[in-house]
Amino acid sequence: MCDSFDHLSMVGIQDVIDAHRRIRDYVLWTPVMTSSTIDRMIDCQVFFKCENFQRAGAFKFRGALNTVSQLTEEERNRGVITHSSGNHAQALALAASLTGIKATIVMPKNSPKVKVDATRGYGAEIVFCENSTESRVQVAQELMQTHGYVLVHPYNDARIIAGAGTAALEMIDEVEELDYLFAPIGGGGLVSGSAIVAKSLLPDSNVVAVEPKNADDAFRSFRDGKIYPSVYPDTIADGLRTQLGDLTFRIIREHVDSIITVSEEEIVNAMRLLWERMKLVVEPSGAVSLSGLLNMKDELDDKRVGVIISGGNVDLTKFFKQIS
């Protein structure tokens, strides 16, 4: 993803509150759910903020809508673009369609049909590219140059981060006290927004970002104080393969207490718990925070722990072929 953006300013709690005021009539105030089974397993009280129920299936819609809502008239007329085969594509397509803006999404030609259909279903124009990051960036840049489209970055943008933070804002409004807040980390947008909110409203809370071991660039970046690229990440958590941006990295260094990593097996186990015990369809990236929590079990005795379930977009084609 190319890193050119205009909004490199720092983000604060007021930006998140403003974002929420801007988007609240269009986003779902997603439920906070609990599970006595999981509480018993970990000996603490866990509150799951279920962004898998969010419109377009993930928290990404919050940031996308907060961003397109703030475009100038001139930018709106130009239309927006992004390159992604993931949740940001669907989120931007829906946000643009709701605000009457043309959206163009550059997708690798091997993208799953279900994602292409969903993005197109929200009214976006899809332009296919080769299956490499270089091709995605190049095709998007060509389109921006030709048509003047405005790039909406998936995470390294103050408006996206403020929007992402509104999920934690709603959760804390509802559950009030939290000792810990867990969120998954990929590019860092969700965890940045969540940490700004947690540290402002609950200064004593502990913010933990959880990352797949097989894509541990954020863990190493945080440890060594410099951004590492995400090279050949091989994880089932497809939403967390991206690397940090300079803005998200700055916020994370300031507000996040620790980044921990989890194995692929731990991710699948957590996902299965959420499906079997809580009856929630959660994507692998969305289950990563719970794996972290299970890993840190010993520290969490009797604590109140918030967990952000980031999304629920899983390709179920094979499963339904098998049962029908």
Place this chain on the structure above:
Amino acid sequence: MCDSFDHLSMVGIQDVIDAHRRIRDYVLWTPVMTSSTIDRMIDCQVFFKCENFQRAGAFKFRGALNTVSQLTEEERNRGVITHSSGNHAQALALAASLTGIKATIVMPKNSPKVKVDATRGYGAEIVFCENSTESRVQVAQELMQTHGYVLVHPYNDARIIAGAGTAALEMIDEVEELDYLFAPIGGGGLVSGSAIVAKSLLPDSNVVAVEPKNADDAFRSFRDGKIYPSVYPDTIADGLRTQLGDLTFRIIREHVDSIITVSEEEIVNAMRLLWERMKLVVEPSGAVSLSGLLNMKDELDDKRVGVIISGGNVDLTKFFKQIS
């Protein structure tokens, strides 16, 4: 299932209200969820009462707890028994464990391991039998004679029906007005309880029971005015293979407006909608009401429609083997 029970009296709204008072501190007040996608598909407003989130994964816990809570001291000391490999087994095991009563569950020896483990996990003793209805009944009766266990029938019991009705009671308390209420029908406990509530609180509402075409004994019984047995039902909706009891049949004839049937393909399609669009893990029986609603689309323009999602217990072993 043997049909000997003590509670053949008719059930009224006051019984459901009393049941709710009795169980409300132990059952989850499950959320009512909505989906703008599904509303747009059907051109009406649909409210999903999500009993897949109920403890032990289905509405069955309501009736089981309402029943064991009313046992006499002498009956409590004897312990309870049922024969089932389904949701009633888990529900009774949990209800008995919460009220300090011994539960024995007779299960066919080919029951899925995940169900056996769950039932045992709630503290019940499992006794295996051969894989026929005859063997289940026979083994249960022998155990009742030897140990004096009290049989808790899965549906043909006024206490079970009143408990099942508490889901509709909560839903109507929350959404207030409904033109239609859809529930799946197998033995008829859920639809009996729901119809009693709907017809008492919203006399103009229309109660529709939905049944798999491949297990249409209730449809035929309702049409012809006599109970047909369920012979070799071949449906993916394993919770709906049972036949009506005399008590549920009487209530259904009095309060239910129509019984409609749906194909296996329609059940799977509705299930997929719930998983993909609403991110809800719903079992096939739980998706049956939505298939009925999709079938009756033309009648439902601009209506307010309540749908009871009865449960979410699906064996996900294969799915997780495939992804990990």
